[in-house]
Amino acid sequence: MQELIAIIENYVEADEITAKTSFKKDLGLSSFDTVCMIDEIKTELGVKLEPADFVKYKTVGEMAEYIESRK
Amino acid sequence: MIQKTLPNGETVTAYPISIPQQFMFACSIQYGQDALVNNIGSGYYWKGEMDFDIMKKSVYEAIGRCDTMRMRFAPDETYKVLQYITPETEMEIETLDMSGVSLKEAHEKLKEITHGPVPMFYCELHKIWLVKLADGYNGLLFKLQHLAMDAYSTKIFLKDIMEIYLHYVKGTAYPKPMRPYVPALMKELAYMKSEQYEADKKYWYDSLATTTEPIFTDYLLDNRLKKQRETYPDRRYCDIHSGSPEAGLEIFDLTAEETQKIFDMCEKNGLSVCATLSMALRTALSVFNDNEQDVSFKMIVNRRGNLNEKKSGGIRINFFPMRSIVSPETSFKAAIEEIEEVQNEIYSHCSLGFWEMLALRHQSMPKTALPDSTYDSVGFSYQPLMIIPNLDEETARTAKGVWYNNGASMIPLYITARHRAEDGGLEFVFEYRKTPDPTYDLTVFFRVLRDALLLGTENPEMKVGDILDKAAITDEERNGK
Numbered sequence A: 001m002q003e004l005i006a007i008i009e010n011y012v013e014a015d016e017i018t019a020k021t022s023f024k025k026d027l028g029l030s031s032f033d034t035v036c037m038i039d040e041i042k043t044e045l046g047v048k049l050e051p052a053d054f055v056k057y058k059t060v061g062e063m064a065e066y067i068e069s070r071k
Numbered sequence B: 001m002i003q004k005t006l007p008n009g010e011t012v013t014a015y016p017i018s019i020p021q022q023f024m025f026a027c028s029i030q031y032g033q034d035a036l037v038n039n040i041g042s043g044y045y046w047k048g049e050m051d052f053d054i055m056k057k058s059v060y061e062a063i064g065r066c067d068t069m070r071m072r073f074a075p076d077e078t079y080k081v082l083q084y085i086t087p088e089t090e091m092e093i094e095t096l097d098m099s100g101v102s103l104k105e106a107h108e109k110l111k112e113i114t115h116g117p118v119p120m121f122y123c124e125l126h127k128i129w130l131v132k133l134a135d136g137y138n139g140l141l142f143k144l145q146h147l148a149m150d151a152y153s154t155k156i157f158l159k160d161i162m163e164i165y166l167h168y169v170k171g172t173a174y175p176k177p178m179r180p181y182v183p184a185l186m187k188e189l190a191y192m193k194s195e196q197y198e199a200d201k202k203y204w205y206d207s208l209a210t211t212t213e214p215i216f217t218d219y220l221l222d223n224r225l226k227k228q229r230e231t232y233p234d235r236r237y238c239d240i241h242s243g244s245p246e247a248g249l250e251i252f253d254l255t256a257e258e259t260q261k262i263f264d265m266c267e268k269n270g271l272s273v274c275a276t277l278s279m280a281l282r283t284a285l286s287v288f289n290d291n292e293q294d295v296s297f298k299m300i301v302n303r304r305g306n307l308n309e310k311k312s313g314g315i316r317i318n319f320f321p322m323r324s325i326v327s328p329e330t331s332f333k334a335a336i337e338e339i340e341e342v343q344n345e346i347y348s349h350c351s352l353g354f355w356e357m358l359a360l361r362h363q364s365m366p367k368t369a370l371p372d373s374t375y376d377s378v379g380f381s382y383q384p385l386m387i388i389p390n391l392d393e394e395t396a397r398t399a400k401g402v403w404y405n406n407g408a409s410m411i412p413l414y415i416t417a418r419h420r421a422e423d424g425g426l427e428f429v430f431e432y433r434k435t436p437d438p439t440y441d442l443t444v445f446f447r448v449l450r451d452a453l454l455l456g457t458e459n460p461e462m463k464v465g466d467i468l469d470k471a472a473i474t475d476e477e478r479n480g481k
Helices: A002-008 A031-045 A060-070 B019-031 B052-065 B103-114 B151-170 B181-193 B195-209 B224-229 B256-269 B273-288 B332-348 B354-363 B393-398 B439-458 B464-470 B475-479
Strands: B002-005 B011-016 B039-047 B071-076 B080-085 B094-097 B127-132 B137-145 B247-253 B294-301 B318-325 B378-382 B400-404 B413-419 B426-433
Touching: A002 A031, A002 A060, A031 B332, B002 B071, B002 B080, B011 B181, B019 B080, B019 B318, B019 B354, B039 B103, B039 B151, B039 B393, B052 B127, B052 B151, B080 B181, B103 B127, B103 B137, B103 B400, B137 B151, B181 B195, B195 B354, B247 B439, B256 B273, B256 B426, B256 B439, B273 B294, B273 B332, B273 B378, B273 B439, B273 B464, B294 B332, B318 B332, B318 B354, B332 B439, B332 B464, B426 B439, B439 B464
Parallel strands: B094 B127, B294 B378, B378 B413
Antiparallel strands: B002 B011, B011 B080, B039 B137, B039 B400, B071 B080, B127 B137, B247 B426, B294 B318, B413 B426
């Protein structure tokens, strides 16, 4: 999860990002942010996500678990 | 990096201009300095006190933090235009006292001020004023050079000014640093030799040159393609560009409540707000064109993903054709999902230069097409809500961002959906070329767009065909011109 948070911190300035932090509600990530982050997650973590994954896995924690399951 | 000697003998480190800057520079050449295509005029005002000395100090600090507010240009034999950043600004920040005239008169005068020619070489590009208005309003006026800033970077710069100001007057946190411009620029300049460039060219060639020919859809009730088809019956593109870029501005509003319903619907259904607004726009174009299923418009992409891109100033906008073919049997929600897929593909390939895009587009057009023949009557961009933190209630409630349009539009109709500062409600800014006069048509166009958007928001499973019927142009509207 820390690796995912490090990537997210390249896109938003949030005081604190935790497992419960929501991509849309708390971080306000746009569609463009999501597409760029998908690229960076693929490069850094070796997992190819789809934009729809950010709808299904709404929080940082949920997404981190999903990324881990795909490794 | 180039070592450039300035007329005063000083040597600076200079850089070629980026693709979006080249586009703006070409527009300057095409339309001339007097056409104002390079002017960004905007203001931000609120009802309440402003400590003018602290605000001036805050503006200077913000300029010191934003490299492209200290950008200058130099002509060059090899590169045509070079850009460099000066360590200090020479801008004099003056105060304009308009408290003696009505707000309406003041805004007319302020707009005139932003219409002065923006300078180009070897000098300060931008100008900022502190403004005192009637009825207890105070604020800031910006006249910026579009080659160095765009709407997004202007908003971030304004946010930085306000956060610095509030730090000094209220003791709130000093804002986090802005990001340097040169690394972001170097990445842009390296793009032309990158694998991504090759991938983007291939994507757009495959999208444009190998698919069926799109069809022009008009926002005018007197459809220009229909008119041209009287002479050229098989034509699908349209020649709509008049010689003059002279433009007007109309703003249409949704209420804060309507806006919240749209956001709630998007949140509940996992939909992109931008794709939802695009769906409303393409539905309106469909209605205006006999329920045409194949609709295209120009999507303006901001190209600011990571913080280095978001907080380094500059201009990063680019234009792309956004085509969707939606069956009337599709639900509003499913259609948005289709548009979102196209949108995300565009986002993945959005660095290709506008001129190169145009060339790829023209490769697939009939041989009779002119250089500015088009399938797109409209350009569209969405500017998400930007919140300035720590404003007191009165300031937040009365704050207003004002766009003083420069009176020149590079495309016939440019629709910007953005949020009002005072209540977050959506406003649709229509910047339109005056010839032919579209003002009546635009009121009908927005009525249709709004109806489509609110119908789909109320019931996302409603079929697109039903929305087209319910939002249809009435006989009264068609005959009312």
